Amino acid sequence: MERLQKVLAAAGVASRRKxxxxxxAGRVSVNGQIVTAQGFKVGPVDQVSLDGKPVEKAETHVYYLLNKPAGLITTVTDTHGRxxxxxxxxxxxxxxxVGRLDLDTEGLLLLTNDGELTNSLLHPSREVEKVYRAVAAGQVTDADLARLAAGVELEDGLTAPAAVKLTERTPRRTVLEITIHEGRxxxxxxxxxxxxxxxxxxxxIRFAFLTLSGLERGKYRNLxxxxxQGLKNLPKKRGLPRDK
Structure with missing residues (x-):
């Protein structure tokens, strides 16, 4: 909720004092009702009008960090009602x-209405680091780890080098953290x-410098x-050419 005079000023009507x-002067209405009280607050869905004409409110950007549980689709709407x-x-x-996580993938997901920041974070030149905790079936060998780190050939091309950190290895499963910056x-x-x-x-478990620290599964918080500002200030990076 924001003060009405602040909303009008942000929309370019006039200075806040004006x-x-x-x-x-009784020239402003909210949801069809004239408002003359200073400090009256309006929300995102309230319709503000000046002299009977709707005021195009300046967009208020919001930024959420969600700890996504498995079983949810990363989309705005789903035609099948899921x-x-x-x-x-x-x-x-x-x-x-901002990007997507698969249906059965859990963890950190950003959501925002700031299209400029979204495009910046997803642009390949940013090379934003994304860290995943993966549990793999069987015993991933040192040779396998080296291949993951160096880049592996997929149907859509060779992956960029990745940072791989082994945390557990048994004959039945291997747990590790892998850091990538691509978004395939x-x-x-x-x-x-x-x-x-x-x-x-x-x-x-991490996106750029953001982590899930203290955030329960299925919950979100505001950035x-x-x-x-830290996300907006992330530098562009240039990938080094591969040896041929």
């Missing part, structure tokens, strides 16, 4: 996922299949102003 005078990540965040203002569809799972192992559980 907007206070306009409100006092549950989506949008069921876990406020309906207004409308936001959109089902990339991590396909990388493991390329070295002969199926991923049974996958969770994104802080420092986090938002």
């Amino acid at each position: 907007c206070e005078e306009i409100i006092a 549950p989506t990540v949008m069921d876990l965040v406020p309906k207004q203002p409308r936001v959109y996922p 569809k089902r990339q991590v799972k396909r990388m493991f299949l390329a070295v002969g192992h199926k991923v049974s559980h996958l969770e994104r 802080t102003s420092q986090e938002i």
Whole structure:
């Protein structure tokens, strides 16, 4: 909720002080009702009018960090009526996922209505790091780990080098953290299949510098102003040419 004079000023009607005078003069209505009280607050869905004409409110950007559970589709709507990540965040203002996580993949997902930031974070030149905790069937060998780190050949080309950290290895399963900066569809799972192992559980635990610290599965939180600015200030990176 924001003060009416602030909303009018942000929409370019006039200065905030002048907007206070306009409100006092009875020229502004909210949802069809004249408002003259200073400090009256309006929300995203309230219709503000000046002299009977709707005021195009400046878009208020929101930024959510969601701990996505398995079983939800990363999309705004689903034609089959299946549950989506949008069921876990406020309906207004409308936001959109930054990238996607598969149906059975859990973990960190950003949602925002800031299209400029979304495009920036997804642009290949940013090379935004995404860290996943993967549980793979069987014993992933050191040779397999080296292949994952160096890049593996997939049907859509060779993957970029990845950082791989082994955390557990038994004859039945291997647990590791893998850091990538590409955004190919089902990339991590396909990388493991390329070295002969199926991923049974996958969770994104970091996006750039953001983590899930203290956030329960199925819950979301607003990004802080420092986090938002940090994402906007992420530098562009240039990939080094591969040896041929």
